[in-house]
Amino acid sequence: MKVTIDGQEIEVAPGTTILQAARMIGGESVPPAMCYYSKLKGTGGKCRCCLVDVTKGSEADPRPMPKLVASCVTGCQDGMEVASTSSARVKEARKSVTEFLLINHPLDCPICDQAGECDLQNLSFEHGKSETRFIEEKRTFAPENIGDKIQLHMNRCILCQRCVKVAEELTDDRVHGVLNRGDHAQISTYIAAAIENDFSGNMIDVCPVGALTDKTFRFKSRVWFNKPFNAHRTCTTPGCCGKTTLWMFGNEIQRVTARKDEYHEVEGFICNTCRFDKKEVADWTIEGPRKFEKDSVINQNNYTRKLDKVVINTEKGILEGRDIDRKKISMAKIPLDNNK
Ligand code: SF4
Numbered sequence: 174m175k176v177t178i179d180g181q182e183i184e185v186a187p188g189t190t191i192l193q194a195a196r197m198i199g200g201e202s203v204p205p206a207m208c209y210y211s212k213l214k215g216t217g218g219k220c221r222c223c224l225v226d227v228t229k230g231s232e233a234d235p236r237p238m239p240k241l242v243a244s245c246v247t248g249c250q251d252g253m254e255v256a257s258t259s260s261a262r263v264k265e266a267r268k269s270v271t272e273f274l275l276i277n278h279p280l281d282c283p284i285c286d287q288a289g290e291c292d293l294q295n296l297s298f299e300h301g302k303s304e305t306r307f308i309e310e311k312r313t314f315a316p317e318n319i320g321d322k323i324q325l326h327m328n329r330c331i332l333c334q335r336c337v338k339v340a341e342e343l344t345d346d347r348v349h350g351v352l353n354r355g356d357h358a359q360i361s362t363y364i365a366a367a368i369e370n371d372f373s374g375n376m377i378d379v380c381p382v383g384a385l386t387d388k389t390f391r392f393k394s395r396v397w398f399n400k401p402f403n404a405h406r407t408c409t410t411p412g413c414c415g416k417t418t419l420w421m422f423g424n425e426i427q428r429v430t431a432r433k434d435e436y437h438e439v440e441g442f443i444c445n446t447c448r449f450d451k452k453e454v455a456d457w458t459i460e461g462p463r464k465f466e467k468d469s470v471i472n473q474n475n476y477t478r479k480l481d482k483v484v485i486n487t488e489k490g491i492l493e494g495r496d497i498d499r500k501k502i503s504m505a506k507i508p509l510d511n512n513k
């Protein structure tokens with residue numbers, strides 16, 4: 174089947190969605206996705222970020238679709254023509270969806286662990302408005318512990334339900350989900366039942382915002398001060414790929430995550446032992462510096478560009494005593510050739 178997205182034609186297999194076809198083309202035409210996750214079955218159709226304009230339905234029925242459609246759950250038809258970034262209507266809709274997602278989302282990026290690698294931050298950067306029109310009070314919830322290593326900040330949740338799918342697919346028993354409906358909908362355990370499962374930590378990786386955070390890393394460092402390295406170990410947990418990214422500050426492993434691709438999706442799921450318990454360099458075979466795939470705040474000043482040293486334009490007095498830290502942040506000693 175042939176499908177054209179923003180004027181670029183591609184051949185796809187029957188059953189391919191518009192979003193998947195756009196990802197095959199790559200570049201600017203790829204719609205943003207906050208709930209779809211290619212590694213998890215049944216995701217998509219919740220956030221409406223991926224709306225596109227189908228200007229020609231198919232060769233057999235060339236009528237345009239009257240409304241914008243969610244590209245992650247709409248299948249391609251032979252001869253279909255789609256406008257993504259080339260459509261003003263789509264751009265306007267993405268702005269509105271972003272505004273809607275931010276209605277209840279707190280603007281606490283300065284203290285949120287996800288800042289720098291947050292999909293909502295990136296979405297707002299690209300499609301957000303600089304001012305809010307929302308004058309009502311935002312929903313607020315008390316932070317909740319989901320097991321002893323994961324914390325849920327429901328205030329930040331956008332109800333994408335990816336974490337629910339992780340629990341359904343990777344764990345034996347799902348003990349959390351969406352409780353209530355409409356404005357009262359929230360992710361919660363039933364109730365405060367801990368999620369004790371070898372793979373529950375993957376919920377942190379799939380969460381597009383900072384609603385689910387790693388308690389072993391919370392408030393330790395801003396992510397952009399850490400150097401990410403690819404590493405692996407021989408893990409005996411069935412189903413764990415053992416391939417991770419270590420986020421290091423000097424020689425300390427600050428946190429361990431799964432490796433993520435250009436769409437910020439994990440390449441392989443990892444178990445809780447690798448994620449939470451292996452924080453010594455000796456536990457890992459370190460392969461080399463990891464390149465950032467996804468364009469994000471975290472990419473700014475990263476070591477894919479050659480820097481002799483990190484220059485922080487702050488008053489001298491404030492930096493006094495920070496020499497050791499500055500050395501740890503500096504990427505000067507990283508072999509750039511390993512970072513292709
Ligand atoms: S906690 Fe995160 S992954 Fe779960 S529904 Fe909310 S935003 Fe999505």
Ligand code: FES
Pocket residue numbers: 205206207208209217218219220221222223224243244245246
């Ligand atoms: S990514 Fe398509 S609706 Fe969320």
